[in-house]
Amino acid sequence: MRTKIVAGNWKMNNDFNQSINLVTELLAIKPTAKVNVVLCPPMPFIHSVVGHLSQQSNYYVGAQNVNPNKNGAFTGEISTHMLQSVCCKYVIIGHSERREYFNETHEFLKFKVDAVLESNLTPIFCCGEPLEVRNQNQQNDFVKKQLAESLFHLSEQNIKNCVIAYEPIWAIGTGLTASVNQAQEMHQFIRLLIAQHYNESVAASITILYGGSCNPSNAETLFAQPDVDGGLIGGASLKANDFVSIINALENTES
Numbered sequence: 352m353r354t355k356i357v358a359g360n361w362k363m364n365n366d367f368n369q370s371i372n373l374v375t376e377l378l379a380i381k382p383t384a385k386v387n388v389v390l391c392p393p394m395p396f397i398h399s400v401v402g403h404l405s406q407q408s409n410y411y412v413g414a415q416n417v418n419p420n421k422n423g424a425f426t427g428e429i430s431t432h433m434l435q436s437v438c439c440k441y442v443i444i445g446h447s448e449r450r451e452y453f454n455e456t457h458e459f460l461k462f463k464v465d466a467v468l469e470s471n472l473t474p475i476f477c478c479g480e481p482l483e484v485r486n487q488n489q490q491n492d493f494v495k496k497q498l499a500e501s502l503f504h505l506s507e508q509n510i511k512n513c514v515i516a517y518e519p520i521w522a523i524g525t526g527l528t529a530s531v532n533q534a535q536e537m538h539q540f541i542r543l544l545i546a547q548h549y550n551e552s553v554a555a556s557i558t559i560l561y562g563g564s565c566n567p568s569n570a571e572t573l574f575a576q577p578d579v580d581g582g583l584i585g586g587a588s589l590k591a592n593d594f595v596s597i598i599n600a601l602e603n604t605e606s
């Protein structure tokens with residue numbers, strides 16, 4: 352049975368009070384969750400958000416970024432050990448915004464994945480194609496390369512500790528969502544690649560999330576797809592009611 356997850360990527364939104372208010376509001380509406388919920392606030396607020404979630408089972412905190420080096424002269428950066436020391440459990444790696452605006456290469460992401468796993472944190476590894484690639488029907492090759500160059504060096508044990516998020520770039524923050532068929536096809540393809548590179552049982556065990564304009568109206572049909580195990584949510588994770596509806600949608604697919 353794969354772990355079902357809804358993760359909220361707050362990106363560079365919310366100051367301290369807004370962040371704490373959002374967690375408080377979320378917990379007031381939904382004190383228990385049957386699926387795993389991962390909140391990824393801006394870095395300075397991770398510690399406080401962890402504190403607010405400490406009594407809640409199934410709620411975890413994730414970071415939006417990490418530096419793969421252990422420590423040292425990397426001004427402004429945050430290490431895996433620092434994240435671990437504040438009970439952060441997940442790290443988003445390879446988000447298309449970081450690939451684009453911070454020139455993060457496949458090779459660099461590979462180092463990040465290694466560093467995160469070495470610290471017993473769980474990477475949420477993002478992959479997904481831009482619109483021009485989708486328009487040329489080259490999305491499978493594009494995603495295959497992303498996985499091959501940043502993930503498939505991992506041992507069987509380590510790949511099993513990764514979460515993958517398929518996020519078509521053309522759907523992120525645009526209001527355009529992949530159709531349920533497009534999402535299912537790509538999730539199934541990712542699982543096939545894992546089966547080919549590792550084996551069927553590894554492929555069957557890995558959680559694959561969908562991300563890209565997922566919202567309360569489309570979450571349930573997306574999550575009902577057999578290879579979609581939850582969502583990585585941007586905009587809709589900033590509104591407690593919407594985020595809770597998305598969590599409920601995933602829980603409903605469980606029953």
Ligand code: PEP
Nearest residue numbers: 523524562563564585586
């Ligand atoms: C994201 O940035 O990971 C994301 C899925 O954003 P949105 O839900 O706003 O499209």
